[in-house]
């Protein structure tokens with residue numbers, strides 16, 4: 022599956038000057054909602070990502086809202102598992118709400134649309150582990166962490182992308198006066 026081509030085709034590959042969740046700046050932003058709005062592509066992504074973990078027997082898949090909601094659903098469908106999502110808890114972490122439950126010992130796969138630092142998916146992982154879940158792997162559509170994200174379990178992505186990202190004080194786009202976009 023040519024994931025970059027899918028982002029491009031759906032208008033989800035943005036070029037400019039973007040503020041990332043982590044506070045880093047980047048000339049590239051992958052707007053996964055623009056891709057996942059197409060059920061046909063979303064299902065294809067879910068099947069491809071699920072396939073990378075088909076040997077793991079998982080009870081549920083979890084992703085951090087919002088980007089991880091649709092993705093969790095399509096991957097869980099491919100794996101025959103439940104689809105959970107974690108939500109911001111208002112205190113910098115994430116939590117399970119809306120009657121979504123974890124049974125102690127449940128094996129789970131965490132999924133994320135785009136991993137930059139991995140902090141967002143880590144919060145969803147903590148929420149599931151706090152309820153007794155056992156993490157077996159992390160899957161992403163795109164890994165743009167340049168090998169820096171480490172979850173202590175297999176981390177597999179459909180696409181590894183090497184794109185520039187800068188600390189604000191070292192950002193050349195800021196230096197050139199390019200307006201910063203919050204997507």
Ligand SMILES: O=P(O)(O)OC[C@H]1O[C@H](OP(=O)(O)OP(=O)(O)O)[C@H](O)[C@@H]1O
Pocket residue numbers: 042043085086087088089133134135136137138139140141142
């Ligand atoms: O690996 P990280 O450094 O945490 O960055 C990547 C995160 O940023 C985006 O989510 P965002 O927080 O913008 O919110 P959304 O999912 O609600 O769109 C994306 O969906 C990842 O969750």
Ligand SMILES: O=C(O)c1cc(=O)[nH]c(=O)[nH]1
Pocket residue numbers: 040041042043049050051052053088135136137138
């Ligand atoms: O790091 C981020 O916040 C981020 C990067 C990216 O390419 N896409 C996205 O949704 N978030």
Ligand SMILES: [Mg+2]
Pocket residue numbers: 085086087088089141
């Ligand atoms: Mg997100």
